[in-house]
Amino acid sequence: MSDVKMPVLQVVDAVKHYKQKTLTAADGKKLKNQVVKAVDGVSFELDQGEILGIIGESGCGKSTLGRLLVKLEPLTRGDIRINGKSVCGVNTAKKNERLFFRRTVQLIFQNPFECVDPRETIEKVLMTPLRLHAIGADDDERRKICLEALETAGMRPAEDFLMRYPYELSGGQLQRISIMRSMILNPSFIVADEAISMLDVSIRADILNLLEEQTKQKKACMVFISHDIATTRYISNKVAVMYLGRIVEFGKTDDVMHNPIHPYTRALISNSASIDPEEKRQFIDIKGEPPSPIGTGPGCYFAPRCYMCGERCSTEYPPMTDNGNGHCFSCFYQKQNEKELAQ
């Protein structure tokens, strides 16, 4: 074995374009053969035990990225590697390959009630993946694994839960079950798409803690997709900010949250409401609404709304630059931004 540490997940220039035959523009004109650039060149790496938070407004392509990562949608271009092996070659029509792939990659959805069969008991919900992947010698052993999983998720007494049906559980309890259902397969990579958005605040914290603890314990890595910036800050080690299908800023959570460099990140963070009533903040206003990801470019996608847009911004897309410690951003005016921050 080589000593070089291999990142668990490598995404290299992932692109997802949807073709639209006809499209009605805002002014009522019909456009032909347009391309919706849902994800437009995204690259990042994740190591074992790391949690990457992806934030952005609705329509920025964060959920599409999540679906690409677990191969629910095929890539238009680019490559995704898990443990060094490209997943593009995986043929999900073949049972063996599909099973192997699904065991390494798992997805947690927003609404747990929609991702379990309402007519199955919790026992069946949890046992099915184990049976499919032939984990455990017989059903007794599998039941033991399920009980253990329920105990770890804080659902005691675990035996009581096995015989229940999904409608007998609350949203928080069922979300725990859907997390544990993913985790009992020991996946190396998990995507959590708005996994806590529909839960009540008082139970969110426990679910977040469970997700974090399980990711660390199973030595997996996780992509946590959310529109809630404060939650993302709490759970993730790294953060990627997306705007119209591209990552505009990427780095360690504290770097990005406390020293945001890209104007979009700064606007987003300054606008996220705080629970501290005495905090005085300066709001950075951005004009308009996010435009649709059709016919973007050639300049920076954010330029039409940017408060510090210059001449260069409308002609070329700023390249991703690294300021040394893994904090990357794509903006021409980072020097100016840094200077402002220092003041």
Next chain:
Amino acid sequence: MAVLKIQNLNVRYVMKERQVLACDDVNLEIEEQDSIGIVGESGSGKSTLAMSILGLLPKSTTQTDGEISFQGLNLVGLSEAEYAKIRWKELSAVFQKSMNSMSPVHKISRQISDIYRIHVPKATDSECREMALALLSKVNLPPRVYDLYPHQLSGGMIQRVSIALCLMFNPALIILDEATTALDVVTESQILREIVRLQETEKVTRMMITHNMAVVSSSCRKVAVMYAGRIMESGRTADILKRPKHPYTKGLMSSFPSFTGDRQSLRGIPGSLPDLSVSMPGCVFAPRCPHACEKCRSQRPELLETDPGWKVACFFPEEGGVS
């Protein structure tokens, strides 16, 4: 003088086999030009409270007792015809999904003038247009919105149209039921600032219903925390969010991840909402409360004033505040 005074309000949903007590002895007062936020989780009865003020609860399945005195008029048991006189004019509301509360086949212009003509039946078209354009400019919308259909507007713009509609007759009270919840971060913050600005320029009194503490913190002067149909704590936002006294408020506050400062570990509240169809002799929060004792389980704590303007429904408000 209080614009709205709610006294001992009970709202029950009556079904064949059981009754659910959605609002349990709610007492609340809203002063003129004040802003109050009602916070609580889903199922805490905050929307039921709003609906009972607006008279939108189905009469056949609900049973409302108590008194809602709105400018001296008791809203409980008010007939539909009498409600029609005050709706929009004195009392108006903005709901979460304005996209769904607007007609998709009529232009914004038509929808604004329709409402205007409810109370001013003889208004001419040019009067309506003038009024609508003035209204749109109040909420920072361009005049072109007047001739558009709802589907041509973004979520934030539609929400602004809704807010404009509810300001039409300068009502004495506006109720915003999760009005910013479905919006994006930047749009939400813009709308919230808009609402706060309108409060100063238009002198509106408002009631914000939300599950998000951050919304209350940035836009309301007072707050009432609801849990399982009862008000747990009410008072000034600055006091309650800084030093909550009720264990439930404390729990709720520590469940919100903070944005600045340390990343302290988040703690949730164990357990879940009690079944509201079973009556509870003690405090409704006792089964989930870390400080609950025998007294909490057998006796019901009243909402009592501990400091001026600060009411807490707990036997041990200080203990709740220490840990």
